[in-house]
């Protein structure tokens with residue numbers, strides 16, 4: 413289980429990007445984090461990934477505090493960030509350097525097959541389309557079999573058609589080993605298609621505003637009335653999150669309140 | 674001077690346009706041939722002018738006389754002696770300059786404290802026209818090989834230093850982060866991320882450094898030498914043999930181009946991933 417306990421982050425320039433964000437995320441759960449631009453979504457994800465330290469609060473995975481990148485946690489960024497000097501196959505195998513070559517080759521071949529890029533194994537990253545490159549990035553992150561996979565707006569640079577394709581593809585890959593997915597997005601449709609639970613954040617300082625369980629079976633029909641209902645409730649919550657006068661639903665315990673009883 | 678003017682610019686080639694299709698075979702070879710047209714026409718024209726007796730070609734000898742001089746020098750074994758002397762100086766100076774430039778550039782690029790300590794001094798020294806060192810080097814190191822090699826090494830040092838430092842500083846932070854998420858150790862980060870990322874700019878800086886090495890060997894040999902291509906230049910001037918001067922210039926150009934090409938060829942297998950490199954070659 414991944415536990416976020418009052419994670420806060422103040423950048424050296426004084427910007428308070430994240431304030432007391434708490435959540436508990438079960439193994440295999442798919443979480444979507446949604447919120448306006450600049451409300452600390454990337455900051456939160458980087459703290460979970462161990463790329464940046466939180467200024468206060470803790471991130472723990474299976475009772476182990478995360479303070480630096482961890483073998484059980486993988487991350488996919490908005491850009492594929494492939495290494496341009498490695499072939500597609502070597503990019504996918506980048507995190508497997510410790511394995512014997514034969515085993516690595518076999519895992520990479522399987523992953524290539526799985527993301528449908530087997531014929532591109534020896535291509536250079538520059539020869540891929542945006543969607544293909546992001547699929548390689550997904551394969552690279554999944555091939556070491558992380559327990560938690562973080563995705564920071566992974567599909568936002570892609571066209572609508574490719575985006576849908578990759579959303580379905582991601583679910584498909586997730587089903588293989590069922591890691592925990594934490595997906596940052598600003599696309600309500602994407603959140604409702606993928607997530608078991610949507611966490612809505614509000615800005616300045618970034619904090620948790622609302623949680624919405626998406627009780628829909630999979631595969632989900634994007635056109636069903638139920639789907640539309642969930643989309644509407646996420647949208648409503650998102651709208652309210654941008655209004656300064658609405659209290660946070662989760663903030664029942666302010667800093668002083670806990671001590672009063 | 675040909676080998677200096679076509680040295681590539683210090684900055685990395687800009688992002689290649691995806692749309693530009695790979696040049697066809699024809700176009701790849703046609704372009705250099707097109708470039709040869711003008712010098713060939715000029716040479717042939719001059720040859721013709723002298724042959725027709727419109728000029729005696731004493732100050733500007735026709736190509737045939739230049740090549741005859743080269744052939745004569747080659748036959749007597751002089752050419753080999755001079756070429757070896759010059760190549761040896763350039764090679765040694767280049768090696769020292771590259772080693773020093775790479776080490777200091779890497780330290781400055783990797784370690785910001787060292788950069789703050791070191792870089793201002795290096796930049797100040799760089800502002801001195803390098804030939805101004807010549808009298809000092811001669812006083813310190815004597816008139817013979819050591820001062821020549823030192824001068825060449827100084828010329829090579831600066832572009833390599835700047836190239837290495839700049840390349841390390843401009844390594845994409847986002848790609849370094851990929852290394853961090855896969856928990857690379859310090860040495861692994863250098864080997865698997867920094868070195869490959871820096872290589873293209875490094876090769877460029879080596880080629881610029883080599884071009885400067887060739888420029889400085891001429892300066893060093895003009896100052897005083899008993900052998901070397903620069904000596905041939907000076908000897909030709911003092912004895913009034915323009916054909917010998919032109920012969921030395923032609924050989925300089927050939928050697929400069931050849932050594933530059935050697936670096937390019939040696940680096941090519943490591944830079945196959947970079948299409949900008951392949952395309953710049955034809956230019």
Ligand SMILES: Nc1ncnc2c1ncn2[C@@H]1O[C@H](COP(=O)(O)OP(=O)(O)O)[C@@H](O)[C@H]1O
Pocket residue numbers: 423424425427428429448449450451452453454455456618
């Ligand atoms: N490295 C940084 N230094 C200073 N401020 C930062 C840094 N990164 C992000 N911020 C600020 O923190 C806030 C949250 O940023 P971020 O987590 O990137 O938001 P999001 O991903 O939700 O758009 C923003 O106001 C942003 O300007």
Ligand SMILES: [Mg+2]
Pocket residue numbers: 453454455
């Ligand atoms: Mg962001």
